[in-house]
Amino acid sequence: MGTLPLSNRNNQMQESSIRKLAPYADAAKAAGVAVYHLNIGQPDIKTPDAMVKAYTEAPDIIAYGPSPGVESYRRKLVDYYRTIGVHVGADDIFVTTGGSEALIFAMMAVLSPGDELIIAEPYYTNYNGFAVMAGASIVPVTATIDDGFRLPSIEAFEAVITERSRAILITSPGNPTGAIFTRPQLEQLAAFAKRHNLFVLSDEVYRDFFYGEEKPASILSIPGLEEHAIMIDSVSKRFSACGARIGALVTKNPDIYSLVMKFGQARLCPPAVEQIAAERALDTPPEYLRDVVAEYKLRRDLAVEALSKIDGVVVKKPEGAFYLIAQLPVEDAEAFAMWLLRDFRLNGATTMVAPAAGFYASPGLGKNQIRIAYVLNREALANAIHIIDEGLKEYRRLKG
Numbered sequence: 001m002g003t004l005p006l007s008n009r010n011n012q013m014q015e016s017s018i019r020k021l022a023p024y025a026d027a028a029k030a031a032g033v034a035v036y037h038l039n040i041g042q043p044d045i046k047t048p049d050a051m052v053k054a055y056t057e058a059p060d061i062i063a064y065g066p067s068p069g070v071e072s073y074r075r076k077l078v079d080y081y082r083t084i085g086v087h088v089g090a091d092d093i094f095v096t097t098g099g100s101e102a103l104i105f106a107m108m109a110v111l112s113p114g115d116e117l118i119i120a121e122p123y124y125t126n127y128n129g130f131a132v133m134a135g136a137s138i139v140p141v142t143a144t145i146d147d148g149f150r151l152p153s154i155e156a157f158e159a160v161i162t163e164r165s166r167a168i169l170i171t172s173p174g175n176p177t178g179a180i181f182t183r184p185q186l187e188q189l190a191a192f193a194k195r196h197n198l199f200v201l202s203d204e205v206y207r208d209f210f211y212g213e214e215k216p217a218s219i220l221s222i223p224g225l226e227e228h229a230i231m232i233d234s235v236s237k238r239f240s241a242c243g244a245r246i247g248a249l250v251t252k253n254p255d256i257y258s259l260v261m262k263f264g265q266a267r268l269c270p271p272a273v274e275q276i277a278a279e280r281a282l283d284t285p286p287e288y289l290r291d292v293v294a295e296y297k298l299r300r301d302l303a304v305e306a307l308s309k310i311d312g313v314v315v316k317k318p319e320g321a322f323y324l325i326a327q328l329p330v331e332d333a334e335a336f337a338m339w340l341l342r343d344f345r346l347n348g349a350t351t352m353v354a355p356a357a358g359f360y361a362s363p364g365l366g367k368n369q370i371r372i373a374y375v376l377n378r379e380a381l382a383n384a385i386h387i388i389d390e391g392l393k394e395y396r397r398l399k400g
Helices: 022-030 049-057 073-081 096-111 126-134 154-158 183-196 254-266 272-279 286-308 334-342 378-399
Strands: 034-037 093-096 118-123 135-144 166-171 199-203 229-235 247-250 324-325 351-352 370-374
Touching: 022 034, 022 351, 034 073, 034 272, 034 378, 049 272, 073 286, 093 096, 093 229, 093 254, 096 166, 096 199, 096 229, 096 254, 126 135, 126 334, 135 154, 154 183, 166 183, 183 199, 183 247, 199 324, 286 324, 286 378, 324 351, 334 378
Parallel strands: 034 351, 118 135, 118 166, 166 199, 199 229
Antiparallel strands: 093 247, 229 247, 324 370
16 A cells, blocks of 8 residues: 655654754663753743642533633733733733644734745744644744844845735744844834734743843834734743643734634634633742742853853853853754764763754754753753763764
8 A cells, every 4th residue: 555645744844953852862861861951941940839729729620611711811911911011902812722822823814825924033943833834934034143143134124025925923032042122123123014014923922031121022012013913922931831831812903813713713712721720820929930030040141151161162142031042163963962862971961952953944054053941950051061061072073
């Protein structure tokens, strides 16, 4: 019997740079090796007590909920968004199964097959898969490590506009770079979007993780962009609850919301118990996030200092989130990352990183870069980077 052909999406979907080396990590663990995971943004911070307790108070019958999410949770989100300068109503908020579903719904709402989505690269690798689901193509505008991956110029965005351009997708604070786009930059981008009649999708799931004085601006706080803007949100990082899978799509455009409602009705409803927990999490005292951000700032500083001391490594201090891109003195960072897991051991341990090429759409870019998620405690983080240092010395010696 011949092989049944799959859809052409099989040729368009790329493997996740974050998870593709997992079999090598699993094999190392099976052999008794300790693996430090710097490849994935899974915080080791404790989830708020109120959120955890909510799971023990689930109703006797876990029933279907409303497609756009429980109203009491959406109303509570209204109050939260007001604190960040975003003034919306409960009927502007659509609760989703994680930020991933919010991104998929947003892309499917504004992009038709054959349309183009402009994204500043490097970008979160799963955007590629979401775009493929929507039948759209990603058009990259490249940011560089030289200036800390700041938002490219408007002229660079202008240069890639075609008749198929339909939307821009930005992330600030950024994954994988940790870069934050300033309010003046967002205002320029908003003017560009209005000039070309483009939608702006803004992934803001890391907004609480910033290490300067000024809070990152939301796209929905930019006046005059109401018809164009879609904000993506999630509890995964804010409350260290990645497995809860509660996100939100927020827009003031009633046509977008109406179409998203159709998508939401087709998948019935977002998780019921998790919404109860997410609603409780919004009562978390501000000291929780203040302490979490302070800890991540210490981890960022440790990681940047340690990496900067490694011969040939280039790294810029990120402004937010809990990721950074490091440029290594090797030709192929993925081969090095694989070698670390398969062949290199230091005191019975090794380190797993994410090769950065998968965070770019432009062929060849990021080939000598890795993404590091500094989500481990400081002692583990220091050990993990020390392994990278010693591994690079041995790898370069072997490569001559």
